[in-house]
Amino acid sequence: MSANPDFIYLPQMSPYLDIIYQDNDIVVLNKSSGILSVPGRLPEHQDCLQNRVQRVLPTATVVHRLDMATSGIMVMALNKPAHVAISRQFEQRKTQKSYLARVWGLVEQSEGSVDLPLISDWPNRPKQKVDHENGKKSLTHYRVLSHNDSTNEPASTLLELTPITGRSHQLRVHMLALDHPILGDRLYAPQEALIMRNRLQLHALKLSLFHPSTEQAITFNAPCPFI
Numbered sequence: 001m002s003a004n005p006d007f008i009y010l011p012q013m014s015p016y017l018d019i020i021y022q023d024n025d026i027v028v029l030n031k032s033s034g035i036l037s038v039p040g041r042l043p044e045h046q047d048c049l050q051n052r053v054q055r056v057l058p059t060a061t062v063v064h065r066l067d068m069a070t071s072g073i074m075v076m077a078l079n080k081p082a083h084v085a086i087s088r089q090f091e092q093r094k095t096q097k098s099y100l101a102r103v104w105g106l107v108e109q110s111e112g113s114v115d116l117p118l119i120s121d122w123p124n125r126p127k128q129k130v131d132h133e134n135g136k137k138s139l140t141h142y143r144v145l146s147h148n149d150s151t152n153e154p155a156s157t158l159l160e161l162t163p164i165t166g167r168s169h170q171l172r173v174h175m176l177a178l179d180h181p182i183l184g185d186r187l188y189a190p191q192e193a194l195i196m197r198n199r200l201q202l203h204a205l206k207l208s209l210f211h212p213s214t215e216q217a218i219t220f221n222a223p224c225p226f227i
Contacts, residue, residue, distance in 0.1 A: 011035035072204025085212035
């Protein structure tokens with residue numbers, strides 16, 4: 001059963017594509033919130049970032065993904081050697097990723113880590129859950145950037161999140177485990193945190209990797225739309 005049976009998939013059409021860098025080996029995009037990284041099973045889920053890019057760059061292939069509701073930096077390979085080289089960097093954790101998230105409540109510790117193993121919550125898929133016996137090791141570092149404790153709305157905290165592992169929904173489940181769910185999260189946030197924002201407040205801000213041809217370290221940034 002779907003976690004959101006009433007959800008209607010309507011990815012935005014403008015911008016259709018936001019390409020921030022391109023050369024002979026890679027294309028780097030600023031993905032919008034609300035569009036799938038790759039096509040889903042249903043016919044209405046075929047509009048996705050991969051298919052949009054391939055209409056312009058037919059050889060483009062996906063080497064990593066962002067959740068549909070997450071915005072920000074994604075890189076695609078434009079040839080097989082580039083795909084292999086970048087995929088290996090993700091597998092060997094040689095890439096560096098940084099996210100911004102606005103979460104429920106005031107996070108008191110200025111920085112910290114969440115080291116909780118994750119596994120698929122199969123009866124409630126696509127949700128994930130903490131499982132200390134069977135889960136895969138999952139590690140996230142966090143740092144408080146600012147607090148919002150105005151009287152206009154419930155308190156929230158802007159965090160920088162650095163995932164060391166790359167599990168599905170890792171940042172979303174780890175923040176929930178801290179009792180600071182990400183605002184606007186249709187899958188994990190309780191109602192009071194869900195209604196505070198009309199989209200998931202999670203953005204892939206920065207990605208660093210080694211260029212597949214030159215082997216030079218390169219870093220890409222995508223401005224956050226909700227701060």
